[in-house]
Amino acid sequence: MNNIFVYCELTEEKTIADVSLELLSKGRRLATELGVKLEAIVIGSDLKRIEDQVFPFGVDVVHVADENRLFPYTTLPHASLVLHIFHHEKPEIAIFGATSIGRDLAPRIASALRCGLTADCTSLEIGDHFENKTQTEYKNLLYQIRPAFGGNIIATIINPETRPQMATVREGVMKKEVFDPKYKGQVKKVNVSAVLRDEDFMVQIIERHMEASKINIKNAQVIIAGGYGVGSRENFQLLYDLADVLGAQVGASRAAVDAGFSEHERQIGQTGVTVRPKLYIACGISGAVQHRAGMDQSAQIISINTDPNAPINHIADYTIIGSITDVIPKMIRYYKANSK
Amino acid sequence: MSFRIIVLAKQVPDTRNVGKDAMKADGTVNRAALPAIFNPEDLNALELALRIKDQRKDCEVIILTMGPFRAAEIIREAMYRGADRGYLITDRKFAGSDTLATSYAISLAVKKLEPYHLVISGRQAIDGDTAQVGPQTAEKLSLPQITYAEEIAEVSEKHIVVKRRLERGIEVVKSPLPAAVTVHSSAPACRQRVAKLLMKYKHARTVTELQNETKDYTELYDQRPYLQIDEWTVDDLHADVAMLGLSGSPTKVKKIENVVFAHKDSKVLSASDEDINNLMKDLIDSHVIG
Numbered sequence: 257m258n259n260i261f262v263y264c265e266l267t268e269e270k271t272i273a274d275v276s277l278e279l280l281s282k283g284r285r286l287a288t289e290l291g292v293k294l295e296a297i298v299i300g301s302d303l304k305r306i307e308d309q310v311f312p313f314g315v316d317v318v319h320v321a322d323e324n325r326l327f328p329y330t331t332l333p334h335a336s337l338v339l340h341i342f343h344h345e346k347p348e349i350a351i352f353g354a355t356s357i358g359r360d361l362a363p364r365i366a367s368a369l370r371c372g373l374t375a376d377c378t379s380l381e382i383g384d385h386f387e388n389k390t391q392t393e394y395k396n397l398l399y400q401i402r403p404a405f406g407g408n409i410i411a412t413i414i415n416p417e418t419r420p421q422m423a424t425v426r427e428g429v430m431k432k433e434v435f436d437p438k439y440k441g442q443v444k445k446v447n448v449s450a451v452l453r454d455e456d457f458m459v460q461i462i463e464r465h466m467e468a469s470k471i472n473i474k475n476a477q478v479i480i481a482g483g484y485g486v487g488s489r490e491n492f493q494l495l496y497d498l499a500d501v502l503g504a505q506v507g508a509s510r511a512a513v514d515a516g517f518s519e520h521e522r523q524i525g526q527t528g529v530t531v532r533p534k535l536y537i538a539c540g541i542s543g544a545v546q547h548r549a550g551m552d553q554s555a556q557i558i559s560i561n562t563d564p565n566a567p568i569n570h571i572a573d574y575t576i577i578g579s580i581t582d583v584i585p586k587m588i589r590y591y592k593a594n595s596k
Numbered sequence: 597m598s599f600r601i602i603v604l605a606k607q608v609p610d611t612r613n614v615g616k617d618a619m620k621a622d623g624t625v626n627r628a629a630l631p632a633i634f635n636p637e638d639l640n641a642l643e644l645a646l647r648i649k650d651q652r653k654d655c656e657v658i659i660l661t662m663g664p665f666r667a668a669e670i671i672r673e674a675m676y677r678g679a680d681r682g683y684l685i686t687d688r689k690f691a692g693s694d695t696l697a698t699s700y701a702i703s704l705a706v707k708k709l710e711p712y713h714l715v716i717s718g719r720q721a722i723d724g725d726t727a728q729v730g731p732q733t734a735e736k737l738s739l740p741q742i743t744y745a746e747e748i749a750e751v752s753e754k755h756i757v758v759k760r761r762l763e764r765g766i767e768v769v770k771s772p773l774p775a776a777v778t779v780h781s782s783a784p785a786c787r788q789r790v791a792k793l794l795m796k797y798k799h800a801r802t803v804t805e806l807q808n809e810t811k812d813y814t815e816l817y818d819q820r821p822y823l824q825i826d827e828w829t830v831d832d833l834h835a836d837v838a839m840l841g842l843s844g845s846p847t848k849v850k851k852i853e854n855v856v857f858a859h860k861d862s863k864v865l866s867a868s869d870e871d872i873n874n875l876m877k878d879l880i881d882s883h884v885i886g
């Protein structure tokens with residue numbers, strides 16, 4: 257069986273992005289399970305000793321394409337280089353971050369190779385498949401697992417026939433874990449000038465402003481998350497007030513973001529951020545499977561909901577049956593009076 | 597030659613309103629309770645196209661959608677807002693298409709509309725949030741792609757300058773034409789229907805819709821041929837059937853599981869002062885907060 261590839265993104269500081277290190281960690285586990293190698297692809301400029309950043313995650317081979325026109329990312333040259341590497345190496349599995357870059361690049365690659373791609377997976381596993389129609393047995397496929405539209409439903413997607421089996425995964429979904437600080441793999445330099453043509457540079461970046469994100473809910477210890485049940489942007493202020501006194505961050509469900517109660521950067525769930533706080537207070541959130549995918553690993557969950565049967569209550573440690581407009585001011589009052 | 601823009605638009609179930617009412621007792625979605633809507637970011641895409649049309653007299657905006665017969669609704673909706681005409685790609689053989697097969701069919705239809713300058717789509721459709729069809733269609737047409745567009749800053753016969761909205765900032769890029777653009781929800785909202793256009797296009801129908809009408813439209817359509825919304829089937833597109841529908845879709849759904857809640861022993865509290873004070877006290881005492 258062939259190897260597992262992870263496309264690694266670079267940050268503005270030219271370090272490997274967290275999401276890519278998380279995917280390398282997952283890739284390492286899958287590679288060990290399948291008995292294959294883990295390979296990384298890094299494309300950019302001034303990539304001196306970039307391999308040192310990926311080897312501790314258990315990378316056996318890193319393909320490095322280093323040329324000054326390759327940073328910042330643009331679609332066509334990166335796609336040409338990835339396709340060049342894939343044509344030679346014929347990966348079994350290829351994983352990309354579900355980021356601005358990964359979601360731009362992965363579908364282009366999948367289309368060129370005519371292979372399947374599953375977006376925003378919340379879990380990746382190895383498993384077998386028996387196709388009844390053709391009576392064919394497939395061993396060791398990549399199960400691409402994600403919530404599906406249609407209620408509390410989780411779908412397992414497979415690509416029995418096409419290779420690589422491709423998936424994108426959001427930042428924070430997989431755990432970043434160093435495999436072995438002393439692990440050493442092999443560096444393969446890509447002969448960039450032999451692969452790229454002038455047409456690859458027909459789209460030019462003429463201006464660029466990147467800012468560090470101001471909202472950081474990913475690493476928050478306590479999260480106050482609001483849903484559609486919060487009712488309005490004004491009521492959302494109650495959540496900020498509670499967050500202020502507790503030193504917490506405010507998150508939101510997609511319905512709350514769509515309704516304009518909150519910013520998109522605060523969305524928690526399958527297509528938002530994945531969080532693992534000590535305490536998650538879900539305010540007026542019903543608990544759809546796409547939302548739970550991003551928060552069900554919280555250490556403690558409190559649900560505040562007018563509906564005693566809201567699905568979120570089933571995974572909550574405490575359920576407060578009531579309206580947020582009533583409950584949250586009471587919480588603030590008690591905390592102010594009793595905390596040191 | 598006119599400046600031709602093809603807008604890709606999809607009719608989707610309104611997953612934003614999957615509220616309590618839309619759920620059945622068994623926890624699955626009651627699709628019948630969900631209205632079918634114009635995919636939100638495709639409306640942003642339409643607006644960017646119409647803004648180019650506002651500037652250029654020679655501009656023609658064509659809506660292309662693939663879906664069941666009723667998806668013609670969004671073609672009319674686009675016409676009421678300023679699109680010139682539309683095509684519905686519809687055939688049973690498309691059923692079960694994943695994004696790869698969908699982009700194959702769409703790319704064949706786009707080729708039939710050559711020569712064009714721009715293919716504009718939404719970033720993603722809310723029924724799957726995959727954001728794959730735009731880039732995949734671009735690849736199949738060998739077009740450069742500009743994803744997450746927020747504004748089209750400049751267009752000429754040969755070039756386009758686009759402001760892109762990324763996770764952590766913005767980027768302004770210049771691309772030769774023809775090109776494919778996908779549009780982000782931060783782009784301007786689509787203009788409303790125009791009363792004059794509503795009058796003009798309210799009888800626009802596909803062939804299939806005409807067959808189901810009780811009234812006879814023959815005379816009206818002879819006078820106003822622009823009311824005809826064309827339907828394209830697999831045969832019209834000369835598509836390779838093996839690359840469509842289930843057989844053309846490399847992704848297969850192995851299984852669908854209803855999530856069974858791992859019920860925690862949730863302590864149920866009321867909103868009384870006493871219950872809330874006790875809870876807060878526990879949280880402070882156990883150092884979860886404070």
Ligand SMILES: Cc1cc2nc3c(=O)[nH]c(=O)nc-3n(C[C@H](O)[C@H](O)[C@H](O)COP(=O)(O)OP(=O)(O)OC[C@H]3O[C@@H](n4cnc5c(N)ncnc54)[C@H](O)[C@@H]3O)c2cc1C
Pocket residue numbers: 404405482483484485486487508509510511512523524525526527528529539540541542543544545546547550560561562563566578579580581611612613614615616722723724725
């Ligand atoms: C492809 C796809 C991806 C998605 N990705 C995400 C994602 O990443 N994140 C996400 O969150 N969703 C996502 N969704 C949407 C998800 O399916 C749900 O629609 C959404 O999570 C519902 O949000 P909600 O719980 O805030 O709203 P609702 O389901 O409308 O729930 C509102 C809740 O508020 C309660 N309530 C009402 N009034 C009050 C009050 N005064 N006080 C207290 N409680 C009150 C109600 O009882 C109800 O339980 C996705 C959907 C799709 C199709």
Ligand SMILES: Nc1ncnc2c1ncn2[C@@H]1O[C@H](COP(=O)(O)O)[C@@H](O)[C@H]1O
Pocket residue numbers: 604605606607635637638660661662663695698702716717718719720721722724725726727728729730
């Ligand atoms: N069936 C379809 N018909 C027309 N356009 C589509 C179709 N499916 C997807 N698109 C376009 O591709 C974009 C991305 O869709 P998706 O990859 O499904 O998230 C949408 O916003 C549409 O502009």
